[in-house]
Amino acid sequence: MSPTRRDFLSAATAFLLDPQTAADLTLRIGTVDVAIAPKRTVRTIGYNGSFPGPVLRFPEGRSITVDVVNDTASPELVHWHGLFLPCDVDGSAEEGTPLVPAHGQRRYSFVPRPSGTRWYHSHVYAGHNLHRSTYSGQYGVLIVEPRENPARYDQEIALALHGWNPFLSTHGGGGEGDEGSLEVHYGAFTVNSHALGGGEPIRVHQGERVLFRIVNANATLVHRLALPGHRFTVVSLDGNPVPNPSAVHVLELAPGERIDALVAMDQPGITVLGDVNDQVRKLGLGVVVEYAGRSGDPQWAAPPDEHWDYTRFGRNEITPEPDERIPLVFKQKWNGNRAVDHWTINGKEYPKTAPIQVRAGGRYRLVFDNQSDDMHPVHLHRHSFELVTVAGRPARGVFKDVVDVMPRTKVEVDLVAGNPGPSLFHCHMQLHMDFGFMTMLQYTGQPPAPPMAHGRA
Numbered sequence: 001m002s003p004t005r006r007d008f009l010s011a012a013t014a015f016l017l018d019p020q021t022a023a024d025l026t027l028r029i030g031t032v033d034v035a036i037a038p039k040r041t042v043r044t045i046g047y048n049g050s051f052p053g054p055v056l057r058f059p060e061g062r063s064i065t066v067d068v069v070n071d072t073a074s075p076e077l078v079h080w081h082g083l084f085l086p087c088d089v090d091g092s093a094e095e096g097t098p099l100v101p102a103h104g105q106r107r108y109s110f111v112p113r114p115s116g117t118r119w120y121h122s123h124v125y126a127g128h129n130l131h132r133s134t135y136s137g138q139y140g141v142l143i144v145e146p147r148e149n150p151a152r153y154d155q156e157i158a159l160a161l162h163g164w165n166p167f168l169s170t171h172g173g174g175g176e177g178d179e180g181s182l183e184v185h186y187g188a189f190t191v192n193s194h195a196l197g198g199g200e201p202i203r204v205h206q207g208e209r210v211l212f213r214i215v216n217a218n219a220t221l222v223h224r225l226a227l228p229g230h231r232f233t234v235v236s237l238d239g240n241p242v243p244n245p246s247a248v249h250v251l252e253l254a255p256g257e258r259i260d261a262l263v264a265m266d267q268p269g270i271t272v273l274g275d276v277n278d279q280v281r282k283l284g285l286g287v288v289v290e291y292a293g294r295s296g297d298p299q300w301a302a303p304p305d306e307h308w309d310y311t312r313f314g315r316n317e318i319t320p321e322p323d324e325r326i327p328l329v330f331k332q333k334w335n336g337n338r339a340v341d342h343w344t345i346n347g348k349e350y351p352k353t354a355p356i357q358v359r360a361g362g363r364y365r366l367v368f369d370n371q372s373d374d375m376h377p378v379h380l381h382r383h384s385f386e387l388v389t390v391a392g393r394p395a396r397g398v399f400k401d402v403v404d405v406m407p408r409t410k411v412e413v414d415l416v417a418g419n420p421g422p423s424l425f426h427c428h429m430q431l432h433m434d435f436g437f438m439t440m441l442q443y444t445g446q447p448p449a450p451p452m453a454h455g456r457a
Helices: 005-015 278-282 430-434
Strands: 025-037 040-047 056-059 064-070 078-081 105-110 116-122 139-145 155-164 167-170 182-185 188-191 202-204 209-216 223-226 232-237 240-248 251-253 258-264 270-275 286-291 324-333 342-345 356-358 363-370 376-380 385-390 402-405 409-416 423-427 438-443
Touching: 040 188, 078 105, 116 209, 116 258, 139 155, 139 209, 182 430, 188 270, 209 251, 251 258, 270 278, 356 363, 363 376, 363 402, 402 409, 423 430
Parallel strands: 025 064, 056 139, 155 209, 202 286, 324 363, 356 438
Antiparallel strands: 025 040, 064 105, 078 116, 116 139, 155 188, 167 182, 209 258, 223 251, 223 270, 232 240, 232 258, 270 286, 324 342, 363 409, 376 402, 376 423, 385 409, 423 438
């Protein structure tokens, strides 16, 4: 007989807090009110009384215990995005992680790895409820510190990008009498806990080298960032060092992606680090950068027109043939008429999608074939993969756990199956994930995940 919701909640009692031992950290989920700008407050669900949650720093390879206390009326999950964890603590109901019950608590114990910029966030079904999951304030930056870290910078600054006051609206009609399908739009944006001009500036000195660790925690939007007069030297993508660090004028992050970039502070003044989209920036997606000894109004100038390209950070080499190629075709089921579109993988919507079958130790080439008109930042839990080609161009040596697959484009990645257990694969746009764009990666000879609807109680 298949496990029920009651079985899962009963199983969670094995993880309840042990009063005899203290946790390294407590995360408390509850309602928060945050003033993002003068006379503008956002009410949402967050961690430890604010959003984003605290920047967490875990030493690589040392066991960590986190107590999660849920003060809300809805079951929740915390997903430790980018970590190679057992499926029972990864933070996905589809993998078998027990929910944190409403007005209940749960203890997570795990060994964080690999090192680099990771993050943590809610991972439950939202559907049309734009106050849950990644639409909410349940997110934060997680840095797994390597055993050896020879710092080559003067400051380290973590930035989390997010959108607020989301609403569903049409994006264009499909013909006479059809108002089009619904998409998510936003009324405000923040970098960390403030809209542009609403908080303290980033203060720097001329000659400093600053490492920015940037997370796009937005539920559905891609953000493109610039700092006028400066360039970003990209050193890591999704927390993993790239083989070919390169300088760019604009950083592009799809939902779930992270970028570590060094900036040489050599253009004194007061400028805005912000979204290149004027409307998004005016709605708050930016932060002031202020050089010591400078005064005046923050300045903005449009950056040079630049195409974001993963391949510039990789090696132009042919990757050895894998053990097997696995095609994954992404298509859109356009609905129009003020409905939400649905999404399929190889012709099926979750939970009817066929799982990706792998054997432990095998090398698999996943061929992401996006046959839709929308981009898809696809994410694989509990693993990373190596980019092989992007639109036919090689990108060897770039390891990620989210890759943004452009419309009508193919991306090939190689996965070494090295973390047995059920693993969720999905688009990191919440609206796509909730409406069909998910499947499971299943190891041959391992028990499948218990059947359970996507993050639902």
